[in-house]
Structures are given as structure tokens and as C-alpha cells.
Amino acid sequence: MATTTLTPAKELLSGNEAIARGALENGIRVATGYPGTPSTEILETLARYDAEHYVSWSPNEKVALDVGVGGALAGSRTLVTMKHVGLNVAADTLMSVAYTGVRAALVIVTADDPGVHSSQNEQDNRIYARFAEIPLLEPSDSQEAKDFVQQACEISERFDTPVLLRSTTRLSHTKGMVSLGPIAPPPVLGYERNLAKNVLVPSNARVRHEKVLERSARLREFAEESSLNRWERGSNAVGVITSGMAYQYVKEVLPEASILKLGLIHPLPLDLLRKFAASVQRLLVVEELEPVIEEQLKAAGIAVEGKEFFPRLGEFSPERVRQGFQKAGVLPSPPKNMEPEKGLAVQENLFRPPALCPGCPHSVPYLVLKKLNALVVGDIGCYTLAVYEPLAAIETTLAMGCSIGMAVGLQKGGDGARPIVATIGDSTFFHSGIPPLIDALYNNARITVLILDNQTTAMTGGQEHAGTGKNIRGEKVRTIEIAKLCKALGVEHVQGVDPYDVAAVFRTLKSAINHDGVSVVITNRPCVVSPVTIRTTPYAVNGKECDACQICMNLGCPAIVWTEEIHQGQHKVTIDARTCMGCAVCALLCPTEAIVALANDPARRAV
């Protein structure tokens, strides 16, 4: 982990840490964002540095970008971070700030997730750059990640444009060596009143659109010259156009090829590309996800190959890139693999899906909702994991904050056969749950909104938010109370419940479901792993008493597993004291005296 006090010349930094470092070295004064894997650590790293810069979590990406735009207009270099889908939320602002331009630099980090490691889709945000007509930079290792921040700032200010800096999960989460530079104090340019530029009334907007196109033209010229794009000469048999992480794989797999490594993805240096194309016998584009470069090249009349060999789906890896080159005939085909089928069967059966943590306060509400036969409209957060067996309670998950609005629609358009419950986390509620709740109230929906308030942004590792009473730096700030907020909006039925009290959860949810109108239930237990671990005395199974009814296993708690001992055809269970958090819910459910608290934690011994 990077530390602030000692600054050696080189450090092992993840892509995200490197971006943060880049921001510090380049005088970023305002940094905002909303947590989202794989972007989260950028702001977290920034917040750990004790400097003048302002770092904050915003309730959502659009707000973060708005703050960022303001920061830039005020004359401070600004960094706004989010995951790929976050940019959809911020897209409204993005599309227009592209018109107004910035005063100081506005760098927007979009962290894409090829392979969908931790997201709801694998959209390719390079397309946003074309859409908004703004530049997009794509580093391919930690060093570049840092360096590109500087470039991005300079481009942003030179061309008066917001700049997208695209990372991917692999880049963000790979640690590599980074040479460190001095941390620069952030300058402030000061605000400048400019109504024609900053007020997008139609008459101004029409003018600004023109300016955007002019800017694009200048940017294209810049691209041809920029050091961001690098021609690595090699064999002229094959030329490869690539960028980002794919570049590393290409280098690994096909080190002898000529490579045009693009750092500036939009706009493309078409002249340079033509020259490169002309220099090689065969031209391939190796890009993760969408054929963004490939199609532009084809549109420009440059003959390239790409997506016919390299998949549009999923994350690249050296072997996938190798397979692509093999498919393209660039590399010899491998001998037939030995017994791939057997290997596959083993992989399929080696079952270890992610699950809600031991002691997770979300488990019981979903256990209950399933029993209540509710149509559970999910949202984005850890609780999405309740879609898996055994909880298997969630029936839809779409995007941040969708649950409440969808619930309204499901109710209004539905047959009323099942109660409709939107489940949403505290952070997601602040992100984009409030307007749809207003909609539900305004339009008199008959839905229940279950706000799973675990007092953190758990899925991304425990970030603070408006409801936690602390800011990103851990300083005490105002708490926005969800219950009060709901009541203020006009929700008549607002109830809190302890999610570890199974009976209370049943009781509360049932009464909420029976309420004719919008009802809100708010759970009150904190996440047991983030931001701090809450571990009490673990529980254990007294095998003698266990009747193998498996009711405890319905919680899906990872600490509870089968033993070899069989009772009436069923496995008895045991609790892994190493992972048990001591929430006691399984003990509450156990219909015998089998699950008991341990006086002494067997996982730890006095040292």
C-alpha cells in the first residue's frame, strides 16, 4: 500500500493509485466521484494524502461531475472519478459540459469493466468520447496512468474541454512500478464570468456546438503529433494497432510485431494510422470490447482486421490475444488440448460463487421476502448477491436506483398478485433512490421500499456517504437521516427494524406490505466488514443436537457448511469459527439447541 510519508523514487502502485498520484503531482484541487468498482480507490487514495485539495464522495456521478464542472469553472484543476456505468448517470452533464468547456482542467476518469467482474454490464465508454466529441486517453500500465493525468490536464486546459481518462478493471487493480514526482500545490485560476460560454440557452448552445467542432478539428491535429500515440517498429509482416491493457498482451504474445500503441483514443490520429497501415503487410486492431478504433479506421478507408479474431465479449488476457493471433494465422495453431471436457466439468462443479458475508445484515430481509412471496425488485449493491441460492429472492437488477421506479411500474402495470418490494441500499438510495420515491408517493403507488441501511457503501469496500456522518476523509459531518427524509417526503409508513431479529423483520415487512400506499422499512445494522470489522463471539454447532434440518443454511451464510455426519439422510452442519462473525441469526433460526455461542473464540488464542 502506498504511504505518504516516505516517497521513494519508485513505488508499486495500482492503476488507481497511480491516477491519484498523478492528480497530486499535477495540482488537482478538486476531486469528486461516486464509488464504483473498479474506480473507487482513486479518491480513497487521494483522501489519504494530507494536502490542500478537496476530495469528496458525491451522492451520485452526475452530482460529482456537476461539482467537478463547478470546480473547473472556479479555476481549479478537477478530477471526477466513476465506473463506466456511472458515466451514464453523469452523461447529461457530460454532453453539455463538452459545449461549455472548462476553465481549469476537468479530467473525468471512467473505469470500465471488461469481463464484468463487478458490474451490471460491460459497456465500452470509449464511445462516449466520440459521442460528446471530447478527448479520451487510455493508459496501459500504472506508470502511464500517472503520466496521462498530466497529459489530460494539459489537453483539457489547452483545448478548453473536459477529458476522459479511461481505465479498465485490469489496469485499475494491477500494481506496477511507478516513478514518482514531486507533489505540486494546486493553483487556482479564479472564476471568469462568461455568459455566452457558460449559459447554454439555445442561442448560446448553437454557437457552442460550432466551437466544439472547431475544437475537434484542432484536437485531431494535436493527435497526429501527440506523444500519447507511439509507433513501435518491428517486423513489417504484421502491424498491430492497440491500446490500454491489450497493448501489454500483444507485446507479450507477439513481441516482434510492429505496433502502433494509441494513448489518445479520441480523436484518432488518422494520418499516423494511414502511415502505419502502409508500412505493414497485414494490419490488425487488437482492442478490448467494442470495435471503436476498427470501425473508425474502416470508415476512414483503412483496411484493417480485428473483431473477426479478437472477441467483442469479455476481458482480454495473453492467452485470448494469443488465440486471436492464432485464429488470424499470425501465430501457429496449438496442438489439440488434452481432455478439455474433463477439465471443464471440474471447473463447473468447483462451485464458489460470491455470497453475502457471514453476519451480513442483508441476509435475513431477503430470507423473509422470499417467504413472503414478494416480487423483489433489486438494485445495485452487495444485496444483489441475494439473487443466488439459497436466498434467491431478487428478481430484477438493472442499474443504480432503478428499483423504486421499477417497482412503481411493476405495481401499476401488474396484476397485484404479489406484493412488490423494492430493495435498495443506503448509498444507492442517496445515489438515485429519492426521485423515484417521490414518484411513488406522487403517483400513489402501493409498494414497499426496503432500504437496507448498512451505514456504508459496502459493495465497493465501505465508503462513507451522506448518511454515515463522515466524509471521505473520515471527518464528522452532517448525517442525512433516511427515515426523516422519507417522512419529510410524505411517507406515512416508515419503520425501522433490526435485520438480525428474524421475527421482527417478518412482522415489519408484513405490516409494510399490507400498508395501502408507499411504505418504507429501514434496516439498522451496519455492514460487518466495512468500514470496520464487527466480529463478536462466534457460534458453533453442537453436532449431537443438530437435526440436519438445514434451516440455518437458508441464510446462505458462508460460515455454515455441511459436515460428513448424516442424520436422516441429511448432512449435519458446522460453523466455521474462522469466518463466523457472531451475528447469531443462525442460532435464532435453529429449531434445536444445536447452535450455541462459544465463550472463547477458537480462531484466536491468547498470544
Add this chain to the structure above:
Amino acid sequence: MESPATQNVLIVGVGGQGVLLASDILGTVCLGRGYQVKKSEVHGMAKRGGVVYSHVRYGTQVLSPTIEPGTSDVLLAFEPAEALRWSKYVKPTGTVIVNTQKRIPPAACQDRRPDALTRYPRGIEQALRSQIEDVRRFDAETLAFELGDLRMCNTVLLGALSRVCEFSAEEWLAAIEKSVKPRTAELNRRAFLAGRSVEFPCAEEPQAEELVFEKREAARDEAPFIEIRQNWCKGCEICVRVCPQNCLVMNGSKLAEVAKAETCIRCMLCEWLCPDLAVSVH
């Protein structure tokens, strides 16, 4: 084709086992030597009982942050099934170091019906050995526990790893000290040394067993039959609520009804907890 100097170490385990800290320490050791290092992992599910892995590559030049299958020099597995899952990444001449303590995921036990597969296999050791010659298995957790804290398991495993890497014990210990909380530095040091001093094979090897996912056997030949005497049932909902298999539902007359008899595991809770004695499981 790849740089002969590049070394690949794949560290795998289950969320919460300390895989990432272990790979951080390895990265720091490499950095100390002035090597190029890349260390790649995916966060997010790490704390959620899911699969956790970290690719560590070091040498004079490192390009791809991830390791290609069949090219890893070492696989350091915190869990046997994870060792099996990632074993294809290891060179046949490579080394597998594996902690023998199993972490059976509940999902592997979720299907409670007869004939269902338990999705955690037997015979992992045998399967590993059939692919890689140098398999070093030991109970790192017990060793850690005996040292005073189960969580030292990752450091114990690093100790075992240190025997197959080129770095000296001093280099490792310096990196460990840098990476852990001062409070636990001494314990970590002892854990590392304990792991380092393990000689392989360290214990009796288990009997060779074919890799197999076991099928559950039915307790009885005939399938369970749930009988609900509707005229006795008063609709209190208890049976519906307690059934772990969700076999029962409340019907339109607000009485209990069998919905999914086939999932019944004959746990008897519905019969035992029916206050109206209206339910019998045959």
C-alpha cells in the same frame, strides 16, 4: 518467447484468507531487489467468500500483468479446491504449495435433494499430483493456530513459498515488517519462519483417491410425502415459514398447502411445529 527472467507466482484462495496481503508482500520483496513487478487481481468480491487470486510477475521486464495458463512457476494455494481450480496455470515443472484446510462453500451444499452433487470434490491431492510433480501440501492453518492466531495462515504460507523463491529470509522479513501492523510484526515473523521451516512431505500423504464429486444418497427409497389435513389446519403459517425447502405455501383459503413436495428433505419441522397436528411427513 517470453522473457526467460520473468517469474510467475499465482496466489489463490478464498475471500478473507489474506491472499492480497500475501501478494503485496511478495511484490515488496521483488521491488526490494529492483525487479520489475506486476501484480494483478480483481477486488470487489474479495470479502464475500468468493474466489480470490493474485497474479504476481517479476523479472527484468514484465509486460502482461496476468499469467498465461501453463506458465506459472509457483501456485500458492490457500485452499485445496482453489489449488485444483488454478492448477492449469502451473507449469508441469512448477510447484504447488497448498494449505490442506478446506473451505467448503455453502453453495456447494445447497442442493439438498438425493442424487444432488456435492460440489466440492474428494481426491484433490491426487488430481493435483497427476498434473504437477512438486505438490507441497501442509496444514498451514493449524500451524498458524498453534502460533496463536489463525489469521497468520497467509504468512505461514509465504514462509513455505520463500523456499522456492530466490529471495533470502531477510528480504522477506523486511518486506513483511513493512507491510503488517507493528503490533503483529513479531507474530508474523514467527509465522513466516515456521512456514519456512516446514519440510515436505511434512505429513503422511492421503490415500490416492480419484477426483470425484459425490452424489448424495437418499435416506429412504420412497420419496417423502407431506400430508396436510386441511380440515385440521387453521392457517397459522408456521409450517410454511419454517420449511427450509419452501415446500409449502399458503393457499387461497389461507391454509397450508404442499407446493413443491419434490424438494422435501424430510426434516420434519413442519410436522413437529404444526400446532394443529395437521401435517404429517411420510
Add this chain to the structure above:
Amino acid sequence: MEKMTKPVQLLQGNAACARAAIAAGCRFYGGYPISPSSEIAETMAKLLPRVGGKFIQMEDEIASLAAVIGASLAGMKAMTATSGPGFSLMQEHIGFACYTEVPCVVVDVMRGGPSTGLPTSPSQADVMQARWGTHGDHPAIALCASSPGEVYELTVRAFNLAERLRTPVILLLDEVVAHMYEKVDLGRLAGLPVEDRRKPKGAPGKLEAYAAGEDGVPAMAPFGEGYRYHVTGLAHDSRGYPTQDPAVVETTQRRLQRKVDRCRKEIVSYELLQCEDAEVIVFAYGIVAAAARQAVRQARQRGIRAGLFRAITLWPFPGEELAAAVKQAKRIVVAEMNLGQMTGEVERAVGKKKTVKTCLKANGEAITPDEIFSALQAEDACHA
């Protein structure tokens, strides 16, 4: 043991009661100490185990009668003994025994009341309690002895009636009778017949526990012998199962009444002394009847044509018998150690044409022969 076999013994009333109970087959006694009945318990505690019976001192009178009913259900003839305050506590279970038709004998040694009253002084103020102390309708059988020898006889009879009719039978004594010693000829009394409850015929099986024949008395199976039936104090049907069906409830109520009514002749007993030509007849029972007997002799010596009707069975009230006995008499003097509890019954029985006077005393002292003699002489009632 030797004493038990000696034919003529000097016996206390309470001891005679205990001896008689054992002779009648009683093998269970549950009780709680209370003056002036305690010697019954003491004697039972000593004697019962010698005949294989069980004695238990319970925590109160309520529990005592409960245990008695339990033991009776389990097949043992059973009894308890108490005095006024304890008798009050037993009322609920007397009702229970009536309704569930469990034979048992309750001895009430009457003492001065109300409340704790006069624990060691005689009284006859529980006679109405014996009839109406419980709630609800049911027949009552109460016998009253006036000497230790009679205590013995009536105890045996109480058991016989209880067993024959499956109902609790109350034996009323008073402090004087209970505590006095008299010669009792056990040899003669040993010959008294003993009756046992009728058990169901045939092997155990499904038993309609409260189905009765002509006599209205269902056969009674002891617990633990395979008949497996239900006993409840709730209104129940012939199976013993609770019911609220008015027809069934009414049928049961009437049967309970009828089974006693039809045996009335066998139950009712009394003693007449010189009533044939009497102008004035004393109605008395218990120890008062002893005083009355002396008073009647005194009166006859003085030329007054006096007679005595001594009620032995108090409930069912020997009304018809009394009416027949006093046919020729002009006046009836009711002498009792209370404020006239039986007087109303007597008035009802003899009709309005007869003058009914009273000789009452409720101060803890026994009515003396002189007091009754005065009443016989006087036109007006003598309130001693």
C-alpha cells in the same frame, strides 16, 4: 392390630370414622389438619399403610379432595375429612366429583363459624353448605351421626352410597360427636355390608365412559387398566368429551339428579322416638338429637306428649318421612346448633298447618336437654 380386633372398644367419634372407612374398603386418605377433625387424619395415617392403603397430608383442603378424586379415579376408595373452613375450600371439588361422578367420602366435622369461628366448639352450621355449597345443580347426599357408634355405621354407609351411585357423599359430624368416646361394638359392625363400584363388563376397549343404564350410574373403570377415557369438569357427553349441546347437557344434568332420586328410599334414614302419639315433636340431628332424646324423656315424665324425629340423612331431606311422622302432632320444635338452617326445610315438609318452633343455639356450646325441654313446654320458640 390387637386393638383393631377387640370387639367392643372405647372409641372416639373421629377414630370410629377412620376405622369404619378402612372397614368399608377405603384405601386412600388425603387431608389437611383442621380442628376438630384431625384425629381422623391421624388415625388414617397410622392405620392405612397397615392395610396397604395410602395416606397423604396435602397442602390444603382443595388439594386434599383433589388427591382423593385422583385416587378414586385410579381405583381406590378414598376419603378426606375436614371442618367448616376446609369444607368451604372443598366445595369446588365436591362439584367436580359430582359432575365427573367420582365416588368419594367427605367428612365435615362441624365447628363454630363463620370464618375461623370457634375451632374447638361444636356447631351444625354447615348443613346448608353441604347441600348448596357448590355452584350449579347437582344432587347431594349428606349423612349426620349423633354418636361414635353411629359415626362408624354411617361412614360405611357413606362409602357404600358413594360407590354405588358414583358420587361424593358427605358425612356431617360435630365437634362433640367427633371427640367423644363411647363403647363401640366393632364385632357387630364388622358385619355391615360393603359395596364396591361397578366396573365395566368385558375387556378394555373403547369405553363410552358416561353411558349409563337404567340406574343412571355408569360403570366405572379405574385409570391404568386400558379403558382410556376422558374425565372433565366441563359439560360432557356420554363419551366424556366436552360439549355445549344443550340437549346433551340437559340429559346429563337430569341423569345425575335421577340416579340419586331413584335411590332416595335407600338413602334416607331417620329415627323416631315416641312420635306415634306426640303432640309436640322435636326435629333434631347430630348431637342435638342426643339432648333432644333426653328432653323428650324428661317431657314424657312430666306428662307432655313429646316425640323426636331424628334425621340421619340430611340430604336428600327426609321431608316425606317427617311429614308422615308429625301427622298427628300440633307443634314441631326444630332444635339445631345454628340460626335455623334446617327450619325452612322442616316448614316446607310439614306444611303450613303445623306450628314450627325453633330451639336454636349458635354460640359454640351444645344445646342442653333442659333447653329443648323448655322449648317443648313453651308455646313460643326458645332461643337458647
Add this chain to the structure above:
Amino acid sequence: MLDIQKYLRLEMFPHMLCPGCGHGIVLGALLRAIHSLKLSQDEVVVVSGIGCSSRLSGYVDFDTLHTTHGRPLAFATGIKMARPELTVIVITGDGDGLSIGGNHLIHAARRNVGLTCLLLNNEIYGMTGGQAAPTTPLGKISTTGPTGPFETPFDSCRLVEAAGASFVARGITYEPATLEKLIVAAIQNPGFSFLEIISDCPEFFGRFNRMGNPADQILAQKQNVVDAKTAATLPPERLKGKMLTGILHHEPRPEYAASYQESIAQMGAQAR
């Protein structure tokens, strides 16, 4: 598998208890316990008092005695004395057993007469419509304690143990298998065995105190209990407000009816 119907008076079903009444669960556990002890139906007597719980005696095919309010132990004492060979089980409620019948309870315990007393505690008077019981917890609503009683409730197990019972245990209806085992152990103890069973009254206690439906209530039971074996290892702060379950006291001593029988034999008399 046991067909519980063998032990029932089928013609009495469905029983009269309210939907979700915990007492029915106890009935099942009791029958399974009797079955597992291989007791013949002819050697079991079930005695009960008055109240919802006490209605159970009517539904089982043994010799059964439904007595008066609070007195079943006294009746049962008579039965056990008369026939010590019988297994006499007393079913009573918290009002029946602890209020009106409290005296009988402590004396039965003291006497150590061989009865198995199941006290079904639903913390309220159910049969009469939800009045305060001697077990109603502080602050809980009843019709005669509309703002919650100010009286401290009984801990019946401690009471009975102090009174000298040789076996004292507590179970909950949510643990039917454990309950069965406790009943078996209680019956096997030769002396007076007391088993308090925490049961639910959804109709009154649950409704008045907003505890949800029967299923909610039964699930809530474990919130308030800790089993005694575990409790012994836990620090006091973790036991605060919790009731102990399991066998709380077991110290066999001579059983009353058997001792009496023996003394009869010593006198050379023949019993019955």
C-alpha cells in the same frame, strides 16, 4: 416414522386452540416423547387444570383427567399414590400452575411425588381473553394490565427448584426436538419433574403486544433464551434478560409414592 394419530382422539379434531397456539406443538412433542419411551397408552395418565393448555388432555388417547383451575397436580398426586406404576403427566398453564395453583406446584415439588409437570407458559391468561398472568413480563400489555403490569413475573424454574423439585428444565416450542428430549428426560426422572415450556399466545399476548402472526412469534422465541450449558460459559452481560433453557437442575432423590409403597411393604402389608 411415527404416526402421531395413533395417540389422538381423532373424533376431537380439529382441536379448539387458536391458530398458531404453541400448545399444539407441545402436544406433538409430548406424544413423540411418550412414543420414544415405548410407554403403552394404558400406562399413561394425563392430568390437566383449566386453561388453554389444559385442554390438551382431551385430545390424547390415554386415561385423561381435566380437572379444576390450578389443581391438576393435586389430582395427579392422588392418582400417582394410588397407582405408582403409572406415568402421570400433568399439563398446566402459567396462570393455572403458578397463580391459582402455585401452592400445589411448590408442594408437589417439595414432596417429590413422581409426576411430570409440563407448565405451558404463554405469559397471559388465554382462555379468559388475555388477562395479566403471574408470568406477564414487565411492560407487556394485557386486558387487566392495559399499560403493562408493575409486578415482577415469576421465574417458575427457579421457584420450583427452590421448592425441591428433583428435575427442572425449560424448553421452547420452537425447538420441538429438544422439547421431546426434555420431556423424555423429565418422564425418566423418578421424582417430581418440572418442565416449563415457553409457548405462544398469538391471539392475545401476541396481538396485544404487536408481535406479528404465529409464525413471527415462534421465530422470536429464541431471541430471549440461552441454553444453560452455553450460558455457563458466557459472561453475565450476554445473559442479561435471557431465560435459560435445557435441564436446569437434576438431582434425583427418593420418589414419594415409591417410598410410601416401600414403607407399606416394610410393614408387611400388601398394597391394594
Add this chain to the structure above:
Amino acid sequence: MDRYEIRLSGEGGQGLVLAGAILAEALGIQCGKHVAYTQSYGPESRGGGCRSDLVVSDQPIDYPICSQLDLLLCLTQKACDKYWVHLKEGGLLIVDSTRVTRLPSGSFEVCSVPILRTASVKLGREVVANMVCLGVIANLSGLIPREALQKALLERIPKGTEQINQRALEAGYGLTGALTPAMAHAPLP
């Protein structure tokens, strides 16, 4: 013999209940007469007073309670003060000479003898005063043959105490030895 009423009175511990029972046994069982024997009970006995009453008759006894005493024995002043009024005309009052010092006067005969002192000093056991009483009563009343009384005594007393009780009985006879039954009715010196 017609109805004859005897009352033994004194205080608790003086054994008068047993004395009454022996008397009843002797008269009823040994002599074949009708007897009705009653005692005082309860608080009265605990409060110090003790009384046992005996009605004897050749005919069946109608009324078992004493009201006109033929013989009254008083071992305390209190008993004497309380009961002497029930003495029949011509009845016999026997008192302990040490405890009863204020003698009532009336148309009855009084016999004052040192019963208690005889038991404590002469026999060394005050508890046998009741047997001394029996001797006195038997001797003065002439109701009971000596053998009947002795037999009844053996019937009722605890085993092992026969000798001392017999000696006490004899002492009772001896105390009033000079007085014949006939003389009993004469006032004593």
C-alpha cells in the same frame, strides 16, 4: 346406676385426659357400663386449662355432655373456681391441697388431698399425679372395682411404665385410705 357425671380438671401436662380415658375404659369396658367420655380441646388446653368429662350410666346415655357433676376433681385453683358451680347438690369435690387453697362452699362435700406432692415427693415423678387421682377417685367414689381400674390402666399406658403407674394408683388409694367410700361424703378435716 343412673347417670353419673365426672369431671377431671386442672392444667395441661397433668395427664387428666389419659386419666379420663382410663376411667372410661374401666367403667365402660371392664365394668360393662355405658360411658361417654369427652375432653376439652384446642386453645383451651394450650391456654393452661384441661378438662375431661365422663358420663357413666347403666342405661344407654342419651346426652353425653356433663352438666350436673357428681364428682369434680380440680388440680388447680383456676379449675376449681371455674367448675365448682356445676357440682350437683350433694356432689363430691376433690382438690389438690397444695394448689387449691380457696375452697368454695356449697351443698357438696369437699376432699382436699396432697395429690401432686404425693406424686412428686413420694413417688418422685410428678407426671404420675393422674394415676394418684384415679386412686383417689376410685377409693372415694366407690364406682370402680380396683381390678377393673388396674386392667384399664395397663390397657392404656405406655409400655415400660406399668410399675410406676401402678404404684401411683396405689398411692392414690393410700392417700384416702382412712376414708371409706361411705365416709367420702363426710367433710374432711
